Amino acid sequence: MKVLVCDPISEKGVALLNEAPGVQVDVRLKLTEDQLCELVPEYHGIVVRSETKITRRVLEHAAQLKVVGRAGVGVDNIDVEAATLLGVVVVNTPDGNTIAAAEHTMGMMLALARHIPQADQSLRQGQWNRSKYMGVELRNKTMGIIGLGKIGSEVAKRCKAFGMNVLAYDPYVPQEIAKRAGVELMNLETVLKESDFITVHMPLTKETKYMISGPQFAMMKDGVRILNVARGGIIDENALYDAIVNKKVAGAALDVYEKEPQTQSPLFTLPEVVATPHLGASTEEAQVNVAIDVVKEIIRVLNGEPVQNAVNIPFIKPELLGVVRPYMELTEKLGKLAGHLARGPVDDIEIKYLGDIAALDLSSLTNTFLKGLLRPFLHEAVNYVNAPLVAKQRGIKVREIKSTQTEDYTNQICVTIKGNGTWQRSIAGTVFKKNELRILRIDDFSLDIQPTGHLLIIKHTDKPKMIGQVGMILGDYDINIASMQVDRKEIGGHAMMILPIDQQINAEVMEKIKNLDGIIEASYVAL
Numbered sequence: 001m002k003v004l005v006c007d008p009i010s011e012k013g014v015a016l017l018n019e020a021p022g023v024q025v026d027v028r029l030k031l032t033e034d035q036l037c038e039l040v041p042e043y044h045g046i047v048v049r050s051e052t053k054i055t056r057r058v059l060e061h062a063a064q065l066k067v068v069g070r071a072g073v074g075v076d077n078i079d080v081e082a083a084t085l086l087g088v089v090v091v092n093t094p095d096g097n098t099i100a101a102a103e104h105t106m107g108m109m110l111a112l113a114r115h116i117p118q119a120d121q122s123l124r125q126g127q128w129n130r131s132k133y134m135g136v137e138l139r140n141k142t143m144g145i146i147g148l149g150k151i152g153s154e155v156a157k158r159c160k161a162f163g164m165n166v167l168a169y170d171p172y173v174p175q176e177i178a179k180r181a182g183v184e185l186m187n188l189e190t191v192l193k194e195s196d197f198i199t200v201h202m203p204l205t206k207e208t209k210y211m212i213s214g215p216q217f218a219m220m221k222d223g224v225r226i227l228n229v230a231r232g233g234i235i236d237e238n239a240l241y242d243a244i245v246n247k248k249v250a251g252a253a254l255d256v257y258e259k260e261p262q263t264q265s266p267l268f269t270l271p272e273v274v275a276t277p278h279l280g281a282s283t284e285e286a287q288v289n290v291a292i293d294v295v296k297e298i299i300r301v302l303n304g305e306p307v308q309n310a311v312n313i314p315f316i317k318p319e320l321l322g323v324v325r326p327y328m329e330l331t332e333k334l335g336k337l338a339g340h341l342a343r344g345p346v347d348d349i350e351i352k353y354l355g356d357i358a359a360l361d362l363s364s365l366t367n368t369f370l371k372g373l374l375r376p377f378l379h380e381a382v383n384y385v386n387a388p389l390v391a392k393q394r395g396i397k398v399r400e401i402k403s404t405q406t407e408d409y410t411n412q413i414c415v416t417i418k419g420n421g422t423w424q425r426s427i428a429g430t431v432f433k434k435n436e437l438r439i440l441r442i443d444d445f446s447l448d449i450q451p452t453g454h455l456l457i458i459k460h461t462d463k464p465k466m467i468g469q470v471g472m473i474l475g476d477y478d479i480n481i482a483s484m485q486v487d488r489k490e491i492g493g494h495a496m497m498i499l500p501i502d503q504q505i506n507a508e509v510m511e512k513i514k515n516l517d518g519i520i521e522a523s524y525v526a527l
């Protein structure tokens with residue numbers, strides 16, 4: 001397996017990658033998009049920070065890429081949607097640089113309040129100018145935090161230690177979590193209107209792009225001070241420039257820019273601006289943390305092991321893995337079986353998770369079901385990562401229903417697939433205590449089948465000689481029947497027979513079985 005490191009990460013991370021059995025590492029920095037496109041087919045993993053852009057074009061040139069690892073938090077330099085569609089896992093390191101970014105924010109806030117960089121520069125230029133650099137105190141001022149995640153919360157704690165009143169806006173954080181951090185959650189307008197300092201700590205997304213622009217500056221207090229140690233583009237740089245020039249904003253501290261690297265911004269010409277070149281995560285500690293964290297995740301992906309910090313696949317808590325794994329195996333087999341039973345393209349899927357498992361986060365099981373269903377048709381183009389997206393693109397509606405109530409078994413997964421409003425099929429399965437998988441039902445027929453090996457599934461009219469005739473055909477072709485189950489709903493009605501057999505069946509045998517009088521459908525599946 002080959003891993004390409006494209007941005008500078010700690011030597012400790014590179015060493016850990018080099019020590020991984022069967023992994024070869026190349027460090028190639030400052031590659032252009034064209035160079036990356038040329039190199040990427042050789043690699044199974046890529047490591048980046050914020051500099052290298054992993055675009056759709058780069059991903060489309062990959063031939064065997066399994067994982068893109070971001071040694072840091074923000075993944076806005078990676079086309080995650082394209083990666084997902086192409087089945088490439090994207091991992092990041094959500095915790096490793098939290099403190100570094102929070103501390104940098106505090107440093108920037110102090111620099112902004114007390115003009116430290118400007119005063120330093122002026123003194124070095126031979127001026128002893130005390131009156132020019134009169135500052136403001138932080139105590140009793142109001143800090144408005146937009147984005148109360150990991151960094152925002154650490155900034156909140158530190159602001160409180162400075163005696164500041166802290167308000168926050170984050171529509172995705174519950175009030176009680178904010179309360180625990182001693183922060184009051186408000187609507188955005190209130191935070192903008194009441195704050196003396198405003199700092200943003202959210203990811204750059206379609207939703208947050210230019211979230212702070214002309215109309216938002218207009219709402220703010222005169223003389224407000226602005227900080228951005230999150231991402232360029234959350235704050236509209238042109239609008240910020242105007243707001244500073246018009247004296248609405250007394251100063252801004254910026255670590256990140258709409259375009260990076262950035263050395264020519266008009267904002268750098270304003271004395272009210274304090275600027276650093278994206279240094280939020282640049283501490284020795286944070287860089288060791290993120291490099292080691294990302295490398296461990298990359299190795300897990302390359303070894304086919306579950307990861308903890310994937311951005312585009314469901315997270316499974318390590319302590320739940322033992323519980324979830326057999327259900328993942330079951331749902332993949334149910335998906336495969338459902339694909340064989342489908343009477344045409346599937347456009348609607350309902351997956352019911354019943355019993356104890358309903359308490360778990362079940363998206364990983366839905367992913368494996370969809371992978372099992374779609375793989376026989378789409379082959380390598382579908383995998384655990386992209387299965388939900390591929391299903392969505394094919395117009396397949398997927399509903400998950402959870403209920404802790406179940407009638408016969410402690411846990412049951414019941415799936416119904418439909419197509420074209422004209423047909424539907426259903427199957428149910430369970431995992432017994434010793435991690436034994438079972439198919440319990442196909443349509444209305446009750447069964448108890450281990451979903452492994454070669455299965456012949458036959459729906460037929462309930463009449464004499466059906467079983468015998470199928471047995472004769474298989475015998476003629478020297479195909480051994482391992483066991484058999486038959487269920488019928490009423491005498492002379494429809495019946496289902498399932499035959500686990502010892503080998504694959506060819507089209508000729510299937511044709512002979514299908515042509516028997518009384519056979520309604522017959523399918524062969526290898527699970």
Ligand SMILES: NC(=O)C1=CN([C@@H]2O[C@H](COP(=O)(O)OP(=O)(O)OC[C@H]3O[C@@H](n4cnc5c(N)ncnc54)[C@H](O)[C@@H]3O)[C@@H](O)[C@H]2O)C=CC1
Nearest residue numbers: 073074101147148149150151172201202203229230280281
């Ligand atoms: N300057 C630097 O070197 C660094 C910058 N960062 C940036 O900081 C960002 C935040 O990092 P963390 O706190 O670790 O992430 P996080 O995921 O813990 O927190 C982000 C918060 O933003 C909130 N959010 C999302 N959309 C929002 C919206 N529209 N309005 C308000 N809040 C919204 C989320 O609910 C979440 O609580 C990262 O996404 C990254 O871009 C992170 C590390 C270093």
Ligand SMILES: O=C(O)C(=O)COP(=O)(O)O
Nearest residue numbers: 049050051072073074281
């Ligand atoms: O982790 C993040 O989101 C950062 O912005 C840090 O970026 P960097 O790894 O220092 O290029």
